[in-house]
Amino acid sequence: QVQLVESGGGLVQAGGSLRLSCAASGRTFSSSGMGWFRQAPGKEREFVTAINWSGSRTHYADSVKGRFTISRDNAKSTVYLQMNSMKPEDTAVYYCAAAISRPGISITLRSYDYWGQGTQVTVSS
Numbered sequence: 001q002v003q004l005v006e007s008g009g010g011l012v013q014a015g016g017s018l019r020l021s022c023a024a025s026g027r028t029f030s031s032s033g034m035g036w037f038r039q040a041p042g043k044e045r046e047f048v049t050a051i052n053w054s055g056s057r058t059h060y061a062d063s064v065k066g067r068f069t070i071s072r073d074n075a076k077s078t079v080y081l082q083m084n085s086m087k088p089e090d091t092a093v094y095y096c097a098a099a100i101s102r103p104g105i106s107i108t109l110r111s112y113d114y115w116g117q118g119t120q121v122t123v124s125s
Helices: none
Strands: 004-007 010-013 018-024 033-039 046-051 058-060 068-073 078-083 092-099 119-124
Touching (some): 018 033, 018 092, 033 068, 033 078, 046 068, 078 092
Antiparallel strands (some): 004 018, 046 058, 068 078, 092 119
């Protein structure tokens, strides 16, 4: 069983930055692929970024490429999402997810086994 707890969300002005954290419990974190997704009101949950088990590989949605950075610290069982140059369209609830059976990069929702409760990010114009 894996529990994921996100933190770091909030309100930021356009052009600003936020850093989200996702703390994981359980022994499988260091061998799991991790991802961040987001869901805006009235829209489906969408892929944002993913990182493989070691942190050596990452993948980003085109909409955040060059602005967002995913990283992980296996010693702390934590994955991070650094968001820079934020835009109003980044407003959403952000979720971290763990793919315990997939140590590589996964970009589909159904690839992930466990989800956090989400943290709200609001970007004002």
